[in-house]
Amino acid sequence: MTGAFITLEGGDGSGKSTQAALLQAWLEAEGRTVVRTREPGGTELGGEIRRLVQHTEGHVAPRAEALLYAADRAHHVATLVRPALERGEVVLQDRYLDSSVAYQGAGRELEPDEIRELSLWAADGLLPDLTILLDLPPVQGRERMAGREDAPYDRLEEAGEAFAERVREAYLVLAAAEPERFAVVDASGSPEAVHERVVSHVRAMLDARG
Known part of the structure; x- marks a missing residue:
């Protein structure tokens, strides 16, 4: 079997961790042999950068x-992602370069094209075979996050509603620009219902790749 690189994107509270666990099991x-990882934090160095x-x-x-995220990405791709793909495994990753474009580009109001170029350079040009965008209105994401009382302080979650709306819009613009890579999935509803939507896209991608 050939390897496959699948990333999950979306705003805070969109269910990426839950869907990653369900998709890994499927x-x-x-x-398939699955390597489940995340950015930042997929390596020991990445864990320090995430903190x-x-x-x-x-x-x-x-x-x-933006540069700290790029440093994490460069190390993560070189030491974990590419080796797994070369072994024919499926890399299932929570956040990748699209998060940088959405969060540091639109959210932090840096130049999105510059952030994308930096990210691609850090990743040596590696793009996912499929990017699942879990789309959810920020107000619903905040409601979900409110139930996570034990979650550590997160600066991005504290950035406010306008920030979250810019991030969501940026994601949708990215998806529209690359429809062959992105699959936009309605992230509302039960985890099981969302999982079924996700699997339909993953199955189609894997079937197409043989």
Whole structure:
């Protein structure tokens, strides 16, 4: 079997972790070997970068934040993602370069094209075979996040409603620009219902790749 690179994108509270777990179980039941990971934080170095950019209180300059994410991406792709793909495994990843474009580009109001170019350079040009965009209005995402009382402080979650709306719109623009890679999935409803929508797109991609 050939390897496949699948990423899950979406705003806070859209259900990426839940859907990643469900999709991993489905893929393994289909006989695929799955490497489940995330950005930032998929490696030991990435874990340190994740702590710096997401859980440190106080201001981080937007360009510095973007560069920290790019550093994590470069290491993560070189040491984990590409080796797994070369072994013929499925890499299932929570967030990738589209998160950088949406969050650091539109959200932090940096230039999205510059963020994308930086991310592609860091990843040595690697793009996913399929990107699942879990689309959910930010107000619903906040309602879901409100139930996570034990969640650590996250600077991105504190950025406000206008920030979240810019991020959602940026994601939808990215998906419209690359319909051959993106699948926009309605993330409202039960986890099981969303999972069925996700699987339909994943199955189609895997069938097309043989």
